Amino acid sequence: MTRATKENYYSEEECTVKSILTQNEISFFKKELEEQKKKIKSNLNISSAEMDEIINYDPKDEGDYASIALEQSLGNKISDRQADNLLLINKSLKKIKHNCYGICALCEEPIRTERLKIKIFAEYCISCREIIEKERK
Numbered sequence: 001m002t003r004a005t006k007e008n009y010y011s012e013e014e015c016t017v018k019s020i021l022t023q024n025e026i027s028f029f030k031k032e033l034e035e036q037k038k039k040i041k042s043n044l045n046i047s048s049a050e051m052d053e054i055i056n057y058d059p060k061d062e063g064d065y066a067s068i069a070l071e072q073s074l075g076n077k078i079s080d081r082q083a084d085n086l087l088l089i090n091k092s093l094k095k096i097k098h099n100c101y102g103i104c105a106l107c108e109e110p111i112r113t114e115r116l117k118i119k120i121f122a123e124y125c126i127s128c129r130e131i132i133e134k135e136r137k
């Protein structure tokens with residue numbers, strides 16, 4: 001599993017700031033996220049059980065052992081990037097459930113709706129995204 005995938009793991013405790021989106025907006029994003037999830041699933045041609053395995057993957061619980069098992073069962077079917085996207089989608093769905101979707105993971109300010117519409121599983125606002133990208137260079 002890539003480092004990015006581990007970072008994508010989300011727990012309820014991280015949800016400290018509540019979403020400011022309206023119910024209508026939330027329903028729109030939820031529907032979009034579920035569609036994208038379905039699309040990835042059919043592109044990969046994996047079963048629901050295999051997808052659950054990716055989504056429920058918890059690096060905190062089982063450490064490297066789980067990662068090896070997951071790579072062995074799915075390694076040739078799914079790329080790290082696809083797995084990461086799937087996890088990001090699922091993470092966004094969890095955030096919707098806990099009412100903190102659309103909040104920047106770094107500065108905890110709301111992410112602009114226009115940005116979310118372009119990048120539905122965006123985790124950071126534009127300013128924070130720029131800071132992160134500069135640091136990675």
Ligand SMILES: [Zn+2]
Nearest residue numbers: 104107125128
């Ligand atoms: Zn931010």
